[in-house]
Amino acid sequence: MSVITPYRTELSSSRDGFAQLLRAEWTKFRTVRGWVIGTVVGALIIVGLGVLTASKSMCSIATVTRQNPNPVFHACPAPATGPGGEWVTDSFYFVRQPLAGNGGLTVRITSLTGLYSTHGGLPSGGNLLAGMTRGVQPWSKAGIIIKASTRRGSAYAAMMVTGSHGVRMQWNFTHDVAGTAGKVSAASPRWLRLTRSGDVISGYDSADGRHWTLVGRAVLAGLPATAQAGLFAATPGYTVNSTSLGGTSSVGGPALATATFDRVSRQGTWPAGRWTGQDIQAPVDSALPRSVQGFTQGRGRFTVSGSGDIAPADSASQVEHTLGGAFAGLIAMVVIGVMFVTAEYRRGLIRTTLTASPRRGRVLAAKAIVLAAVTFVAGLVAAAITIPISEHLLRANGNPISPLSAATLLRVTAGTAALLAVGAVLAVAVGTLLRRSAAAVTAVIAGVVLPYLLAVISGVLPAGAEEWLVRVTPAAGFAVQQGAPAYHQVVATYTPGTGYFPLAPWAGFAVLCAWAAVLVTLAAFRLRRSDA
Amino acid sequence: MSAVLASQDRPQARWAGSRDALHSEWTKLRTITGPGLALIAAIALTAALGAIAANAAGCQARGCQIDPAKVSLTGIYLGQAIVAIVAVTVVGGEYSTGMIRLTLTAVPRRWQVLAAKAAVVSAATLAAGAVAVLGSLLAGRLLLYGHGFTPAHGYEPLSLGTAAVLRAAAGSVLYLVLIALLGLGIATAIRDTATSIGVALGLLYLFPIITSFVADPHWQRHMDQIGPMTAGLYIQATTNLRSLPLTPWQGLGVLAAWAAGALLAGGVMLSLRDA
Numbered sequence: 183m184s185v186i187t188p189y190r191t192e193l194s195s196s197r198d199g200f201a202q203l204l205r206a207e208w209t210k211f212r213t214v215r216g217w218v219i220g221t222v223v224g225a226l227i228i229v230g231l232g233v234l235t236a237s238k239s240m241c242s243i244a245t246v247t248r249q250n251p252n253p254v255f256h257a258c259p260a261p262a263t264g265p266g267g268e269w270v271t272d273s274f275y276f277v278r279q280p281l282a283g284n285g286g287l288t289v290r291i292t293s294l295t296g297l298y299s300t301h302g303g304l305p306s307g308g309n310l311l312a313g314m315t316r317g318v319q320p321w322s323k324a325g326i327i328i329k330a331s332t333r334r335g336s337a338y339a340a341m342m343v344t345g346s347h348g349v350r351m352q353w354n355f356t357h358d359v360a361g362t363a364g365k366v367s368a369a370s371p372r373w374l375r376l377t378r379s380g381d382v383i384s385g386y387d388s389a390d391g392r393h394w395t396l397v398g399r400a401v402l403a404g405l406p407a408t409a410q411a412g413l414f415a416a417t418p419g420y421t422v423n424s425t426s427l428g429g430t431s432s433v434g435g436p437a438l439a440t441a442t443f444d445r446v447s448r449q450g451t452w453p454a455g456r457w458t459g460q461d462i463q464a465p466v467d468s469a470l471p472r473s474v475q476g477f478t479q480g481r482g483r484f485t486v487s488g489s490g491d492i493a494p495a496d497s498a499s500q501v502e503h504t505l506g507g508a509f510a511g512l513i514a515m516v517v518i519g520v521m522f523v524t525a526e527y528r529r530g531l532i533r534t535t536l537t538a539s540p541r542r543g544r545v546l547a548a549k550a551i552v553l554a555a556v557t558f559v560a561g562l563v564a565a566a567i568t569i570p571i572s573e574h575l576l577r578a579n580g581n582p583i584s585p586l587s588a589a590t591l592l593r594v595t596a597g598t599a600a601l602l603a604v605g606a607v608l609a610v611a612v613g614t615l616l617r618r619s620a621a622a623v624t625a626v627i628a629g630v631v632l633p634y635l636l637a638v639i640s641g642v643l644p645a646g647a648e649e650w651l652v653r654v655t656p657a658a659g660f661a662v663q664q665g666a667p668a669y670h671q672v673v674a675t676y677t678p679g680t681g682y683f684p685l686a687p688w689a690g691f692a693v694l695c696a697w698a699a700v701l702v703t704l705a706a707f708r709l710r711r712s713d714a
Numbered sequence: 715m716s717a718v719l720a721s722q723d724r725p726q727a728r729w730a731g732s733r734d735a736l737h738s739e740w741t742k743l744r745t746i747t748g749p750g751l752a753l754i755a756a757i758a759l760t761a762a763l764g765a766i767a768a769n770a771a772g773c774q775a776r777g778c779q780i781d782p783a784k785v786s787l788t789g790i791y792l793g794q795a796i797v798a799i800v801a802v803t804v805v806g807g808e809y810s811t812g813m814i815r816l817t818l819t820a821v822p823r824r825w826q827v828l829a830a831k832a833a834v835v836s837a838a839t840l841a842a843g844a845v846a847v848l849g850s851l852l853a854g855r856l857l858l859y860g861h862g863f864t865p866a867h868g869y870e871p872l873s874l875g876t877a878a879v880l881r882a883a884a885g886s887v888l889y890l891v892l893i894a895l896l897g898l899g900i901a902t903a904i905r906d907t908a909t910s911i912g913v914a915l916g917l918l919y920l921f922p923i924i925t926s927f928v929a930d931p932h933w934q935r936h937m938d939q940i941g942p943m944t945a946g947l948y949i950q951a952t953t954n955l956r957s958l959p960l961t962p963w964q965g966l967g968v969l970a971a972w973a974a975g976a977l978l979a980g981g982v983m984l985s986l987r988d989a
Contacts, residue, residue, distance in 0.1 A: 216906075216909070220909070231920075231924060234924065234928075235924065235927045235928050238928045238930045238933040239928055239930055240930050503927045504927070506923055506924070506926070506927040507923075507924075509919070509923055510916055510920055510923075513912045513915065513916045514912060514916075516912065517908045517909055517911070517912035520908050521906075521908050521909075524908065528810055619810075619906075619907050619908035620799060620802065620803045620806060620807070620907040620908065620911060622908075623907075623908045623911045623912060624795070624796075624799050624911060627795070627911070627912070627915050628792075628795060631915070631919065632791075632792070632795065632919075635791075635919045635922070635923065636791065638923060638926055639922045639923070639925075639926055647766070647770055679926055
């Protein structure tokens, strides 16, 4: 009766632990001078390009006065700021009177027409409107509004008819809810109603003035007891964005919207008793001058003409643009990530590694974790240094800095670091799959960096192709760097080149993570199945 | 006695040596499957991307600001990356396998090795580039007419008989050759394949990305003028030449300066360092 004792190593079991493996990989990384230098260089490139971008972005407006014919340069003025802290356009013609306490306003709109200029500027002198084309813009808007004050950017809620988006209820610039669809005309008028109850404004629409539908309910926190209420008209300018090859070009000119209101009825206390017309206008504005905007009133009918827009302003902030160097940092991290694996194959070290730790999946995991941690820290430090420096430089160069919330700034900063980390993990996976550094570096750069490049440099690819590139390729991850959101109620050039991505920031990042996960799985499979 | 013989042999030996160096470099390039396949891929991808771009372009009326030659040659953006990588691996591969020591033993004059490599890589790129460019232009000629690039809209069919199109086509081939020489120079200086690819592609793609983020138009123009890719690709422009920051040939000259600089740096490092 012999007892067979299985072999037990005399070494303590902690020597085979995952922590040991992590330490081994960290030692490999730390002791190769080129990789450490490469990581530092990658981080420095991000900071350097950010500082370069910020220091070469200047914004100034020249003014010439009669006393001083030499132009004087001023910093560019910042747009108005809305209740949510975002940049807004708040420019329209307002026929108003104060509304004390709770109450409401009901109108019928029988027409919305417009004029627009197709060729940019306006004739100097003479009839401003001569030579303009008839037609409304998609987001020409007219209707009723309750607004905290006449200050630009103050809180509001409005019911409106639009050029081609039907009835809408909009409030505080960023909110937009659809009501009855279709165009307004004398044969098919639209009834609109706004009622105030405390801070809550309810918007209703109706086709006949009897059957009302609730469109939306807006809560305007801190709305003063006496608000300004009345009729308004506004229209953004005519723009045609030709986003074909050869660059995105935008042509257009200012526009004017005119709406006819009747059956105006007021509920509640309206102390003034009569209507006042006022042009709410920005100091520097592309809207039409004061002289062509205005209103007429007679026999219960109001005709209001206005130009401008009540909407979020295009505010692709330049602060996050200064992190554009992340792509160059990513190239550095990709090269290091690939070499972290392929160098072992080239030198034969991989056989030692796999002898020391025969569970191969864990070797790959340890490599990925070490590299992700190193690149994340490098990217985080680089982004955290770049953003405040470049914000300071941009401000010093006269650029208005668009307000980014702390959460957005944190997402952009940490997102840039995570982008580098996931990119490096993806490079480790491709390096394990291909084992040859040239092929792996090429594959990762062609898959991650090149689509980003083709999408961002406008004019290389048509707009549709650009968007698909940053939707399905790993380059979608760059969406995590987008600062300002895109709004559907604004006609603007929302392209990757101007800093807008088709996917939401975290959704885009998830696409990159999905690619990395698939490739890491394939790499683990290959590592287990093939001889080293 | 032997010394005298050696000195007599020298002129002929030098001539034969440079021919042998060329021959050996050509054999090395020819007998590895990688470069040949990569260049075929470069041809296919260049023509395919050009065809996709031509298919996506559209001109509805007279006066659209689209350059048909540039659209057809969009594929160069992708093709150049492969060409640069092939050039990098010609040197980087020798360092990773240790072959470089054998090469330098056989041809001890290091500038001669670099010149032979440059000549062989240039010739291969020239041949592949010519096929890629002709394929792209053919695709453009066939596709663009159907997308509104008609004589009615002010566009003649793409033809090498037009001086500007011929310049764009020949220039694009030269562009690819210069990109290959740039890659070769970088790889000779850096010696590591992966790092060299990163540096070469980073250098090409860096300038246009900075341009798209710098707000100052003066600096945008400046960046476009000094970037090897942005300046070099002006050679493709056939319309609106006045709006370019440089003339097409000046632009190609900028890229040639980058390539010459890289080759010089690579050559100096090669002759100074141990292999």
